[in-house]
Amino acid sequence: MTKDVIALTPAMPDPATLLAGLYAGGPGLTVNTLADGAVLQLCSPDGVPLLSVEAPQLVHHPEEVRRLLGVQVALPAGPFWWTEARATGSLPEAERLAASFAGRLASVLGGAVWPPGAAHTDVVPLPARITLPPLSESQPPAVDIQTGRASVVVQDRPVIALTTWLSDALGATAAQGRALQLVTPPTSRLTLPARAALAFGPHRWVVQHPEGGYYDGLSGARLHWNDGAFAEEHGSDGEPRVAESFTAAACAPILKGERRLTLSLRTVHPATADLVLGGALEAIWQQLTGGPPTGWSTAEPVNLVWSKRELTELARTRAQRGAPTFLIALGSPEQPAIATTWAVHTAAGIEEHMTVALGYGPEDSLPLDALPELFRHLTKRHDLTDVIATLGPARSDLTITPHAEHAPISVTAPSARPAGRHRPAPGPSGAGRRAGGA
Known part of the structure; x- marks a missing residue:
């Protein structure tokens, strides 16, 4: 590790x-x-x-x-x-x-x-002879174990973010035809961008429980190491066996009254020279939080000041090379909000595939009454073509725990109905590449 x-x-x-x-x-x-x-x-x-x-x-x-x-x-x-x-x-x-x-x-x-308390300035004596397992030339620095089927990354951070390290490992792994398998303890949580990145292709969040063995942090399926990769265990009926640890804490957000509002949207813009991206995201933030996003980036930590012009320049540069662009937008801590966007040039035009999540505590009011007018504005001014809004119990800090999530309900249909266990909407073609940057 x-x-x-x-x-x-x-x-x-x-x-x-x-x-x-x-x-x-x-x-x-x-x-x-x-x-x-x-x-x-x-x-x-x-x-x-x-x-x-x-x-x-x-x-x-x-x-x-x-x-x-x-x-x-x-x-x-x-x-x-x-x-x-x-x-x-x-x-x-x-x-x-x-x-x-x-x-x-x-x-x-x-x-x-x-970590706190780790820092020191001592010279660290090293063994006179250092014998370590050889590394493949194709093994990214973030990868701990690489086999013919999988690249395994082991992390024990409390919050696993879509860092540049992890983004690079995902891109390299996908290019090599391998699955990236992220192994963490059950105390770790994923940010929504990290979860979205792991949702593509054969990648997997592997949770190592000290008593319950290994299981998938998103689906709950029990896992075992088989022929160079973690694979699901199946019962006599052929279905994956679900770990008890996955379902044990599923009611925690309900008991605390925390909720997550999720908007999954698509805009399609004409491919004109004066096109500026990010307008739909900015309008959503203004309507639902009272201000624009505070920052954007291609990985975490989100490090740049919000700028539609700069993110458009990046997307245009990558589109000229035939590559999509992955972006993360972040809100102020007073109203937790985060978004992931794929910008891709298709035959229909320039498409933005966005997932926006907002977290609310038990005493917070929900902006559900503002959604219809917001969607009309996005359709008229920002080329909105598709939208789904769901609401369900989840951590208000917008991190994902390795436990079952209760099914959210749709808040865009005339009558609320179960929308199934929420997973990020699939990205456009090419989403298995490196998530951001050049």
């Missing part, structure tokens, strides 16, 4: 500071670069990767710390740099190496380190 350590600093780690951090293992190690310099790898003298460091990201939304890392880490006062390191789990000293790297960054630049 890889171990993640994150440095949150008010200043950008420059090359000299990064180099000082990488000397946490002493001067005998070597440094490699991957992904056109976007990933640094600290390696043993014979070239075995011990630690992978992603290029620092400037995050304009301090609330992302609380959303993705919890309340144990103090919120930064303003924009900050997020530098993430992943240590191989095959060498016990590598985790301390990652913690020393992050601690050195924070000691020079200020800021904080996650």
